[in-house]
Amino acid sequence: MRTRLGWPVLAAAVALLVTACGGGGAPAEDTGNAAPATTSCASKGELKMWERSGGNKEMVDMLVAAWNTKNPDCKINLTYIPHTEMVGKIAQGIASGEVPDLMGMDLIYAPQFEKAQQLVDLTDRIKSWPELKTASKGHMTVATFEDHLYGVPLYADVSALFYNKDLFTRAGLDPNKPPTSLAEMRAYADKITALGGDIKGYYLPGNCAGCNIFTVGPLMWASGAKIEAKGPGDEPLVGEGVKQVLQFERDMVKAGNVHNGDRTENGETFHLQFGSGKVGMMGTGNFNITLARQQNPSMKFGIALLPGMTPGSSASFIGGDLVVVPKGSKRVADAVNVMKFLLSDQTQVEVYAKALNLTTRSDMVDNQYFKAEPLVQDVAKALTVGRTPYTLTFFEQINSPQGPWLKMLQRAYYSDDNLDTIIADAKKAMKTIAATS
Amino acid sequence: MYRSRRRRLVGLAYLAPALIFVLVFTGYPLGQMVWMSLHNWSLISPPRWVGLGNYKRALADHQFWVSFVFTLKYTVLITPILIVGGYLLALLTAANAPLRRFTRTVVFIPVVIGLGVSSLLWYWLFSPTSGVINRVLLDLGVISQPVLWLGVDDDVSNAAIIASVVWKVIGFGMILFVGAIQAIPSEVIEASLVDGAGRRQRVTRVILPLTRRTILLVTLVSVIGSLLAFDQFYIMTAGQPENQTATSVFYVYLNSFPYLKLGYGAALSLVLAVTILIFTVVQLLLTRRSEA
Numbered sequence: 141m142r143t144r145l146g147w148p149v150l151a152a153a154v155a156l157l158v159t160a161c162g163g164g165g166a167p168a169e170d171t172g173n174a175a176p177a178t179t180s181c182a183s184k185g186e187l188k189m190w191e192r193s194g195g196n197k198e199m200v201d202m203l204v205a206a207w208n209t210k211n212p213d214c215k216i217n218l219t220y221i222p223h224t225e226m227v228g229k230i231a232q233g234i235a236s237g238e239v240p241d242l243m244g245m246d247l248i249y250a251p252q253f254e255k256a257q258q259l260v261d262l263t264d265r266i267k268s269w270p271e272l273k274t275a276s277k278g279h280m281t282v283a284t285f286e287d288h289l290y291g292v293p294l295y296a297d298v299s300a301l302f303y304n305k306d307l308f309t310r311a312g313l314d315p316n317k318p319p320t321s322l323a324e325m326r327a328y329a330d331k332i333t334a335l336g337g338d339i340k341g342y343y344l345p346g347n348c349a350g351c352n353i354f355t356v357g358p359l360m361w362a363s364g365a366k367i368e369a370k371g372p373g374d375e376p377l378v379g380e381g382v383k384q385v386l387q388f389e390r391d392m393v394k395a396g397n398v399h400n401g402d403r404t405e406n407g408e409t410f411h412l413q414f415g416s417g418k419v420g421m422m423g424t425g426n427f428n429i430t431l432a433r434q435q436n437p438s439m440k441f442g443i444a445l446l447p448g449m450t451p452g453s454s455a456s457f458i459g460g461d462l463v464v465v466p467k468g469s470k471r472v473a474d475a476v477n478v479m480k481f482l483l484s485d486q487t488q489v490e491v492y493a494k495a496l497n498l499t500t501r502s503d504m505v506d507n508q509y510f511k512a513e514p515l516v517q518d519v520a521k522a523l524t525v526g527r528t529p530y531t532l533t534f535f536e537q538i539n540s541p542q543g544p545w546l547k548m549l550q551r552a553y554y555s556d557d558n559l560d561t562i563i564a565d566a567k568k569a570m571k572t573i574a575a576t577s
Numbered sequence: 578m579y580r581s582r583r584r585r586l587v588g589l590a591y592l593a594p595a596l597i598f599v600l601v602f603t604g605y606p607l608g609q610m611v612w613m614s615l616h617n618w619s620l621i622s623p624p625r626w627v628g629l630g631n632y633k634r635a636l637a638d639h640q641f642w643v644s645f646v647f648t649l650k651y652t653v654l655i656t657p658i659l660i661v662g663g664y665l666l667a668l669l670t671a672a673n674a675p676l677r678r679f680t681r682t683v684v685f686i687p688v689v690i691g692l693g694v695s696s697l698l699w700y701w702l703f704s705p706t707s708g709v710i711n712r713v714l715l716d717l718g719v720i721s722q723p724v725l726w727l728g729v730d731d732d733v734s735n736a737a738i739i740a741s742v743v744w745k746v747i748g749f750g751m752i753l754f755v756g757a758i759q760a761i762p763s764e765v766i767e768a769s770l771v772d773g774a775g776r777r778q779r780v781t782r783v784i785l786p787l788t789r790r791t792i793l794l795v796t797l798v799s800v801i802g803s804l805l806a807f808d809q810f811y812i813m814t815a816g817q818p819e820n821q822t823a824t825s826v827f828y829v830y831l832n833s834f835p836y837l838k839l840g841y842g843a844a845l846s847l848v849l850a851v852t853i854l855i856f857t858v859v860q861l862l863l864t865r866r867s868e869a
Contacts (some may be wrong), residue, residue, distance in 0.1 A: 227620050227621060227834070227837060228620055230621070231620040231621050252619070252621065252837065253621055256619070256621040256622040258621050338706075346728075347728045347814075347815060347817045347818075348815075399705075399706060400705060400722070400723065400725065401704065401705030401706040401723060401725065403725055403728070403729055404704075404705060404725050404726070404727045404728045404729060406727075406728060406813075406814070406815040406817070407815075408697070408700055408812070409701075409704070416706075533836075535835040535836055536835075536836050539835070540831060540835060540836070541815035541816045541817065541820075541823075542640065542816055542820045542823055542828070542831060546817075547819055547820070550817070550818065550819060551819075
């Protein structure tokens with residue numbers, strides 16, 4: 141009898157001793173089966189959050205303030221990390237065990253972190269949330285790796301076609317009828333350019349890879365094309381839409397519908413172009429609504445979806461940040477609660493929409509604040525047709541000033557090289573890059 | 578024997594702080610970089626040993642060598658402008674008269690501005706739509722339509738960037754040259770005057786030889802700075818057109834950070850560092866030979 145009881149008692153004592161010894165160190169990682177998520181804190185104590193600088197700071201600050209007001213016992217302590225240092229900082233944090241409880245991340249980098257298993261797999265905790273059904277498709281695409289979920293949208297930037305209603309009127313066009321196809325865009329641009337002076341019908345950033353995937357990429361998607369190679373063996377630049385859009389842009393440049401100086405645009409002054417009032421139509425982002433108004437308060441403008449070859453076709457690039465949980469986070473349950481809070485109806489309307497930022501759920505765009513601001517309502521439609529490229533080598537293939545994407549565009553826009561050759565060269569370079577992922 | 582050993586230990590103790598500093602802040606990072614260059618490492622996944630693979634790849638990397646040749650071209654073009662220009666400005670402003678002191682200050686002010694800030698300023702100045710430079714040239718009738726200074730033609734882009742960098746850093750060389758010229762004993766200058774040396778002879782026979790070490794220093798700093806050029810090209814042309822204005826450091830940066838290929842970036846950096854070292858040693862040897 142004494143012997144039978146002895147082993148379990150000894151085992152329990154050892155377990156207690158181990159637990160006691162461990163108690164003095166850092167709390168164990170919270171990875172157990174979670175209680176259903178709420179929009180409040182599950183435990184007390186400050187939540188550490190990192191966010192990259194250079195994103196939508198104003199919006200993130202507002203979201204954090206709203207959470208902190210609702211949860212005074214577990215406020216978020218937000219730290220901005222310079223964008224270029226984010227990867228190093230996270231890697232350093234993971235190595236030393238000093239990671240934040242949650243973090244914002246440029247959505248385009250998410251697949252790399254997911255593949256490297258540096259983020260907490262949240263599938264079991266969030267997959268059944270009804271909010272995810274309407275969460276931004278682009279965000280959710282890159283938040284998913286091999287059918288596992290790693291995050292939810294933090295904020296969204298979408299691209300759309302901005303058009304100057306004053307110039308439309310002067311050119312004899314109906315200011316309430318934006319173009320619905322590339323052919324219409326071309327015809328409208330010709331008429332606006334014909335106004336003369338330094339007025340041009342269209343804007344094309346000639347030296348900016350990121351601006352072009354944001355605004356020219358959707359023209360290709362809307363025309364049925366695929367752009368990036370997802371990984372080794374995947375074919376990039378598929379579909380006639382690629383060539384059609386390149387031809388369209390080449391013709392726009394040759395017809396003089398684009399300022400000659402646009403060729404030098406490397407992204408530094410991209411956001412200031414539409415507000416100049418000298419451009420008839422331009423692909424840009426929702427951030428340009430406020431900027432254009434500040435720059436040119438008297439200018440009347442409208443927003444439409446970026447069209448494709450077929451009338452009525454449209455697409456958009458969805459950018460922005462995800463909120464994710466780094467491996468080693470001690471407060472996974474609370475981080476998930478923050479995600480629930482971000483996607484809640486209340487936050488979507490009373491924080492995102494009230495500040496005239498895009499909601500990250502497409503079913504939330506029908507709200508009182510957007511109704512009072514039709515331009516935001518127009519740009520929000522992009523959420524339903526938008527997408528985000530999915531590849532582990534996005535920067536090398538697409539975003540790099542030295543990458544094949546920009547090289548292809550520049551050759552197409554400003555040279556007379558054969559378009560099939562240009563596309564074939566870019567395709568080869570993209571495949572080579574994707575093969576290394 | 579005991580005294581000599583003690584003296585060595587005392588000497589070592591005096592050296593220790595500097596030695597430790599160098600080992601911790603130079604030796605260790607350099608060793609770490611060599612280690613990194615022998616691995617494939619993205620920071621977010623564990624490093625993988627590849628031996629000399631990154632170096633072999635660097636030697637065969639066409640774009641790296643295109644960038645390297647462009648960087649050399651930039652260095653060869655800008656260095657004489659900085660040295661000759663800085664020296665001429667120093668000769669003109671070395672005397673401590675109020676107007677000359679004011680001129681020195683004006684020329685030196687851009688040195689204290691960050692290179693990133695000055696590059697942004699010049700990016701705007703060179704803008705074909707809103708830039709002042711095109712506006713002035715148009716108004717003066719020098720050009721009939723705006724010039725696309727940046728990112729369209731590699732030679733024009735290079736010239737524009739050189740102009741912006743000369744404005745930014747020429748004051749640095751000038752101040753060093755002024756210091757060197759002012760350090761020449763007045764007796765030497767007076768003696769040359771007594772011997773009947775004209776202004777030109779004073780400069781070529783007295784001032785230039787006595788400031789040779791400073792010229793070497795400024796040349797070295799300019800060459801190294803130019804070989805490591807990054808900010809101005811990153812901001813003003815982003816390497817365009819078609820990567821023809823991408824510098825070596827720009828390429829290293831792209832590989833190391835945005836592409837997350839830290840090991841390859843480290844190998845490229847070391848190749849670049851060794852090249853710069855060779856340039857510096859050759860330059861020092863040539864100067865010593867001319868002094869001998």
